[in-house]
Amino acid sequence: MSTAGPQSAPPATLDDVRGWFFAVDRHLFVWFLEQQKKAETPGNLIEMGAYLGRSAIMLGDYVREGETFTVCDLFDSEAPDEANSGEMAASYRDTLTRKAFESNYLAFHDALPDLVQAPTSVMSDGRVEPKSARFVHIDASHLYEHVIGDIAFAKETLSPEGVVVLDDYRSEHTPGVSAAVWEAVATMDLLPIVVSANKFYGTWGDPTPLQDLLLEELAEHPELTAYEERIRGNRIIRLRNKAGLKAPSFRTSRFHDHIVAERTAKAERERRLKEAEAAALPARAKRLAKDLLPPVATRAIRNARRGGR
Missing domain, CATH: 3.40.50.150 (Vaccinia Virus protein VP39)
Structure with missing residues (x-):
């Protein structure tokens, strides 16, 4: 680097x-x-x-x-x-x-x-x-x-x-x-x-x-x-x-463990947020369809679902 x-x-x-x-x-x-x-x-x-x-x-x-x-x-x-x-x-x-x-x-x-x-x-x-x-x-x-x-x-x-x-x-x-x-x-x-x-x-x-x-x-x-x-x-x-030559190892700083812990916690928070957003996506899609589709289309979708049961 x-x-x-x-x-x-x-x-x-x-x-x-x-x-x-x-x-x-x-x-x-x-x-x-x-x-x-x-x-x-x-x-x-x-x-x-x-x-x-x-x-x-x-x-x-x-x-x-x-x-x-x-x-x-x-x-x-x-x-x-x-x-x-x-x-x-x-x-x-x-x-x-x-x-x-x-x-x-x-x-x-x-x-x-x-x-x-x-x-x-x-x-x-x-x-x-x-x-x-x-x-x-x-x-x-x-x-x-x-x-x-x-x-x-x-x-x-x-x-x-x-x-x-x-x-x-x-x-x-x-x-x-x-x-x-x-x-x-x-x-x-x-x-x-x-x-x-x-x-x-x-x-x-x-x-x-x-x-x-x-x-x-x-x-x-x-x-x-x-x-x-x-x-x-x-x-x-x-x-x-050669390309990709790695530098010799060098000891870490006095802040290393604290920084790594913070980075790990941040990554975990981001992972959970993405999972929550993915889980909420279907519900948001349903609400969006209800708001945007005309009543005739909405009734047709509901009737089709009932007929498939």
């Missing part, structure tokens, strides 16, 4: 949180984060651009003791320039608010991440130590000037073992992201690991061990197929998935 728009009710599951976080990328997020967990890779988590929190909620499950998770987003603040303001109005209208993000996140977690409500450019002001992060997800502005700055920040912030994820690197409506990503590959030493239809996964360390392990595991996956490509002599894995 991947939807956008108003969200009025608390989420029962991660899929109830509005946003764009497709099944294949949920698999890749889990895979990279689980590899870091197994290897005990140290470092903090950062998300730049969060919308209503679907990917942030998943990332929050991988914050270990002593680590921080920082989320930077404008939310409902004013954009810093006219171009960014126009982008926000076209893409999010009135759906993106900090209150909605916090409500969704707290449905799954006991405490909020470190929230920075500002343009992502403020992340470069020294609030994050160099080489201190192990996972950076960039999904904020689609404008080239902003994205190239976000990538430069990620380069300074990620450890050699760290992974950067860039959203919308190939969409027709985000050419600025495409330009920034491939410029970083060509001139900023960003090395690709794997790409899905929507996200680019890269590193400034050695991608080979992760690529080898990923290819080994994907060889046995029934719904994911990997292809190897070369860009400027560097290997890149291209990942395709």
